[in-house]
Amino acid sequence: MLQNNNEIWCAIPVFNNRDTVKDIVSVCRSILKNVVVVDDGSTDTDITALLSDLDVAVLRHDKNIGKGQALLTASKYIETHGGLYMITIDADGQHNPKDLEKFIPLLNEDAPGIIIGCRNFNTENVPSKSRFGRKFANFWLRVETGIYVDDCQSGFRAYPVKYLNQLKCRGSHYDFEAEVLAKAAWAGLQLKTVDIDVSYPKPEHRISSFKPFLDNLRISHIHAKLVGRRLLPWGHKRLVEQKKIDFKILRHPGKLLKMLLTENATPGGLAMAAAVGAFFAILPLLFIHTVIIIYVSTRLNLNKVISVNVQHFFMPPFVPAMCIETGYYLRHGYWLTDLSFETVFSQFSDRLFEWFLGSLVIAPVGAVLMGGIIFTVAAKIKKRIAAI
Numbered sequence: 001m002l003q004n005n006n007e008i009w010c011a012i013p014v015f016n017n018r019d020t021v022k023d024i025v026s027v028c029r030s031i032l033k034n035v036v037v038v039d040d041g042s043t044d045t046d047i048t049a050l051l052s053d054l055d056v057a058v059l060r061h062d063k064n065i066g067k068g069q070a071l072l073t074a075s076k077y078i079e080t081h082g083g084l085y086m087i088t089i090d091a092d093g094q095h096n097p098k099d100l101e102k103f104i105p106l107l108n109e110d111a112p113g114i115i116i117g118c119r120n121f122n123t124e125n126v127p128s129k130s131r132f133g134r135k136f137a138n139f140w141l142r143v144e145t146g147i148y149v150d151d152c153q154s155g156f157r158a159y160p161v162k163y164l165n166q167l168k169c170r171g172s173h174y175d176f177e178a179e180v181l182a183k184a185a186w187a188g189l190q191l192k193t194v195d196i197d198v199s200y201p202k203p204e205h206r207i208s209s210f211k212p213f214l215d216n217l218r219i220s221h222i223h224a225k226l227v228g229r230r231l232l233p234w235g236h237k238r239l240v241e242q243k244k245i246d247f248k249i250l251r252h253p254g255k256l257l258k259m260l261l262t263e264n265a266t267p268g269g270l271a272m273a274a275a276v277g278a279f280f281a282i283l284p285l286l287f288i289h290t291v292i293i294i295y296v297s298t299r300l301n302l303n304k305v306i307s308v309n310v311q312h313f314f315m316p317p318f319v320p321a322m323c324i325e326t327g328y329y330l331r332h333g334y335w336l337t338d339l340s341f342e343t344v345f346s347q348f349s350d351r352l353f354e355w356f357l358g359s360l361v362i363a364p365v366g367a368v369l370m371g372g373i374i375f376t377v378a379a380k381i382k383k384r385i386a387a388i
Contacts, residue, residue, distance in 0.1 A: 007084040008107060009034040009161075010100060012091050013070035015209045018045040020093035022054075027097035028089065029054055036077055037091075038070040067155075067209075068169065068176025079161040084109055087158045092209075095156045099196040103158045106194060112163055112240055113190030114181065116149055117156030125200040129212075137178055139268050140223045144230050145185040146301030149193060152181055156196055163189055163239050170225075174210060175218040182226045188240035231299050263303045267378035273302040274310045275371035281311030282319055282363040284355045310370055320355055323362050327354030330361075 010028045014021050014037055021037070029035045035056040039047040041064035048058045059073055071088055078086050085107045089095050099117065106115050121131060130153075137152035155177060164180070167187060171179040185191055280293050289311055297307035321339060328336040331354060336343070344351050 006033055008032055008104060009036060009078045009083040009086050011071065011074035011086045011088045012037045013040055013067050014042055014047055014091045015040045015064055016042050016044040017091040018050065021091040022050055024091055024097050025051055025054055025056055028100060029056055031100045034083060036074050038074050040064050040070040066173035068172045075159065075161045075164045079165055083161055085158050086161050088155060090155045094198050094200060096197045102194050102196065106192060107158060111190060112160040113192055114184050115158035116151060116191065116193050117154045117196035118151040118193040119154050119196060119198040123198060125202055141181055142269065143272065143300050144182040144226045147185050147191055149191050152178065166239055171222050173218055174215045175222040178219055179222045186236035188238045231296065265303060267375050267382060270303055270306055270378045271371040271375035273297060273306040274374035275367040276302060277307035277310035278314060278370040279363045279367040281314040282366050283359045284352060314366065323355045323358035324351055326361050327358030330357055
């Protein structure tokens, strides 16, 4: 825990929240001495004038450039003014500013990390899209980092500004909040959670700057980039050293097997592992299917036991023959009626190309089907276990 609360700042990004921002800032200021408000191009009122009677710093962007950029503006300002941690809270009234007090005891300069406020969704008027978005974000963070956090989308967080300002984040809107968690984990920072309250107004009174199509597109794009980066074989720059892997577990096959079997064993995690195994098993990766499946599932923190064993469902000759037939049809417009040992091996180069071409159709379909089957089975098993 930090000894001096003057090193803790509260940062509040604002965009057209004139009806709620002043009350939130006032409560935050009663808890922490240092509060900075970043007006991200609001057009509904003059935020500086609105908050003129409160002892807070107000920064302004001339135009709306996104919540992520507003947070980075605040973070850089706080570091230059001697702050160590920045607690961010939204200005739309969803969060209870008194929950700031829950973050303060968890802030530790010697064990830097991001503290994420885990929203209590057992309340009224929680949008279904928020429930889905939360599960979606949690799943992808686990794929990208191997870390499970129960609420990746919460904007109520505490950041160590020294490290936040060193992370190279490209996202500038809501995609920033997904990107920063993955890159912080890669850099060695801990990700912790604390339970917080949340309040959603009725739909007719709800005001949000989230643009469903554009922001969901940005979030999907950043997750695609993060997964792509995760698949590359070289590591990430470490800002904080972590404990080295303990290879002593190799001396205990039983413990190793248990660890592999329980790795990312949620229905979604198992389904993703099955989909990856199926996809690469169908591609004509001659003699190296298993190596590639293990590599990809390791990089994406998937269950390697499921990924590797799923490929047995797609062994020759049926699936390769299906791919060759599909590829042949795509090339010529009609089916190969004489699929035999002679037509395959005497014209191997043609058949290999058709296998590859057909696999581009069959592999995604097989991955979706296998992932769906595994998810359904795993979800039912999980439900039965919970009912016992």
